[in-house]
Amino acid sequence: MIPFLDLKSVNAxxxxxxxxxxxxxxxxGWYILGNEVAQFEKDFASFCGTKYCLGVxxxxxxxxxxxxxxxxxxxxxxxxxxxxxxNTYIATILAITDNNLVPVxxxxxxxxxxxxxxxxxxxxxxxxxxxxxxxxxxxLADMPELMKLAQEFKLLVLEDSAxxxxxxxxxxxxGAWGNASGFSFYPGKNLGALGDGGAITTSxxxxxxxxxxxxxxxxxxxxxxxxxxxxxxxxxLQAAILSVKLKYLEKENAHRKMIAKKYFEExxxxxxxxxxxxxxxxxxxxLFVIRSKSRNKLQKYLExxxxxxxxxxxxxxxxxxxxxxxxxxxxxxxxxxxxxxxLSLPIGPTLxxxxxxxxxxxxxxxxG
Numbered sequence: 252m253i254p255f256l257d258l259k260s261v262n263a264x265x266x267x268x269x270x271x272x273x274x275x276x277x278x279x280g281w282y283i284l285g286n287e288v289a290q291f292e293k294d295f296a297s298f299c300g301t302k303y304c305l306g307v308x309x310x311x312x313x314x315x316x317x318x319x320x321x322x323x324x325x326x327x328x329x330x331x332x333x334x335x336x337x338n339t340y341i342a343t344i345l346a347i348t349d350n351n352l353v354p355v356x357x358x359x360x361x362x363x364x365x366x367x368x369x370x371x372x373x374x375x376x377x378x379x380x381x382x383x384x385x386x387x388x389x390x391l392a393d394m395p396e397l398m399k400l401a402q403e404f405k406l407l408v409l410e411d412s413a414x415x416x417x418x419x420x421x422x423x424x425x426g427a428w429g430n431a432s433g434f435s436f437y438p439g440k441n442l443g444a445l446g447d448g449g450a451i452t453t454s455x456x457x458x459x460x461x462x463x464x465x466x467x468x469x470x471x472x473x474x475x476x477x478x479x480x481x482x483x484x485x486x487x488l489q490a491a492i493l494s495v496k497l498k499y500l501e502k503e504n505a506h507r508k509m510i511a512k513k514y515f516e517e518x519x520x521x522x523x524x525x526x527x528x529x530x531x532x533x534x535x536x537x538l539f540v541i542r543s544k545s546r547n548k549l550q551k552y553l554e555x556x557x558x559x560x561x562x563x564x565x566x567x568x569x570x571x572x573x574x575x576x577x578x579x580x581x582x583x584x585x586x587x588x589x590x591x592x593x594l595s596l597p598i599g600p601t602l603x604x605x606x607x608x609x610x611x612x613x614x615x616x617x618x619g
Contacts, residue, residue, distance in 0.1 A: 253597050253606050256560040258438055262445065262600040265495055267394040269445075272491035275418045284467070294415055294497060295450060296436075298417075299426035302454035305462050306485025309436025310413040312466075314346035316483060317409050317431045320383070320461040322350060323478055324408060331380040336366040337567060337586040339385045343411050347383070347432075348577070354567055355379070356578065358585045364388065364525045364540070368396035381407045386415035386425050389441065389537030390505075390529055393419060394428040401429075409433065410487070411454075414537040417504050418444040421528065426452040436485075436493055441507070441537050442500050446488040468570040503600035507536035510598050510607050516540055517611045522619070524592070538563055542592040545619045556613045560608045563593045 262269065263429035276287060288306050307313050321327045330353040335343055337356035347354040357374050360367040366384050382401055384392035394410075401408045408429030412418075415425035416434065426432040436448035453459055461478070464471045469480025515528055524542035529536075538562060543549045550560050567590045569578035597610055 252557050252559055253602075253610060255561050255595070255597050256439055256599045257601055258443070261443075261599060263603045265499065269492050272495050273488060275489050276487045279451075279487070283478065284484055285487050286604050287487040287494065288489040289561070290483055291497070292450070292493045296452060296496060298497065299424050299432075300483070301427050301432075301442045301452040302456070303452065303459040305451045305453075305459065305466060306490060307449045307451060308483040309344060309447045310400075310411075310437065310449040311342045312481070312483040314343065314383075314409065314411060315349050316462055316465050316481070317451055317453075317458070318346060318350040318352060318434060320458055320465050321381075321407060321595045323465070324457065324461060327352065327380055328380065332376060332378040333381040333383050334366070334371050334374055334379060335383045336385050336387065336438065337569060337581075337583045338364065339387065339411070339568065339590050340413075340564055340565075341568045341571060342413075342572070343383060343385055345576065348574075350379070350593030352618070353378070354577075356581060356583060356586070358583055359589070360393075361585060361589075362492050363390060363529070364500060364589060365390060365391070365392040365527070366397070368393050370399060371397065372400055375404060379404065379406060381409055381430075383409045383411060384429075385411040385413075386418060388526070388540050389414050389418060390526075390534040391415060391418045391425055391428075394423075398428060402472075413437075414440065414471055416440065416537075417500055418533055418535045422535040425453075430455060431458060436489065441504060441535055442496060445492050446489055448485050448489040448493065450485065451572045503612075504535045506600050507598055508534075510602055510604075511536045511539050513604065514596065514611055517608070517615075519615045520617060522617070523614060524550075536598055538595045539598040540593050540595050542589070543594060544592060546592050546594050548619045549617060551611060552617055552619065558610050558613055561598065562593060563589060564593050566590065578593075589599075592602075 410432035413435035431453040469478035
């Protein structure tokens with residue numbers, strides 16, 4: 252079986268460095284908000300091209316805390332609306348509703364599967380205060396157009412960069428376009444920890460100082476709490492491991508692109524809809540997502556042939572039971588079509604060309 256993503260082999264490449272980093276943390280005697288976190292924050296901010304990076308516990312907390320901080324700073328209030336792609340993972344929506352804000356679901360562009368700027372403009376109301384583009388599957392959203400829209404209507408922009416570590420467009424990387432951005436370091440991400448982890452990037456001084464406190468019980472100084480914060484801190488061990496893996500991120504992204512290009516060039520099946528191949532560097536191929544009208548049948552066929560695939564995602568947020576009342580009158584036919592058709596092929600830094608050839612050859616033989 253060709254696995255969808257072999258995390259064991261991904262991390263085995265760097266196991267000596269990872270073990271050394273872990274031992275360094277163990278022997279330091281300092282395990283929370285120490286030198287390892289500080290160094291990773293500095294390096295990742297530099298990588299993204301932002302002034303600040305703040306390590307937090309996970310990607311959801313990263314988004315949640317930014318919105319929470321903006322409320323504390325008086326930039327948002329209960330009931331304000333946030334434009335968000337309708338076909339995102341539910342975590343993006345959870346961050347909005349957790350802050351008593353209103354998610355306004357916007358249909359994607361069918362070519363890119365990212366939020367459509369034209370439809371975002373149509374969804375604007377007097378209550379709209381934030382645009383939350385998601386760089387879905389590793390592809391940067393149309394940030395030049397979205398930033399124009401945000402500037403025109405004085406909207407805050409919070410990027411969900413959980414899948415787009417290193418994606419770049421017009422010389423600017425994911426995480427550096429908006430007022431702030433949330434990253435996830437979930438193990439399967441392009442930059443993955445050995446557990447949960449996340450980060451916020453921003454170049455806003457005031458927001459960064461607020462977030463430093465918010466992630467640490469609302470405290471700038473021990474036992475003095477200015478705000479009602481939370482406990483959401485990237486720990487020293489994960490920061491040390493991420494520092495190791497950050498050195499190899501560009502190389503791994505390049506390998507992902509090579510596999511993606513191979514899939515593009517060698518696909519001969521007219522019944523398979525390939526993702527749009529974008530500008531150089533603007534897609535880091537966290538996922539390679541095809542579409543098929545017989546998706547479930549195709550997935551079963553590939554499994555029987557020895558190819559593991561996943562569905563990202565089988566149920567859109569507006570059809571989840573958790574949001575059945577909020578979105579009960581939603582009319583999102585394109586989003587529903589996408590969720591019924593998408594299928595993610597194996598892709599990753601250790602998938603070799605022979606395995607990729609087998610995947611595409613098997614796909615080309617599919618007659619469903």
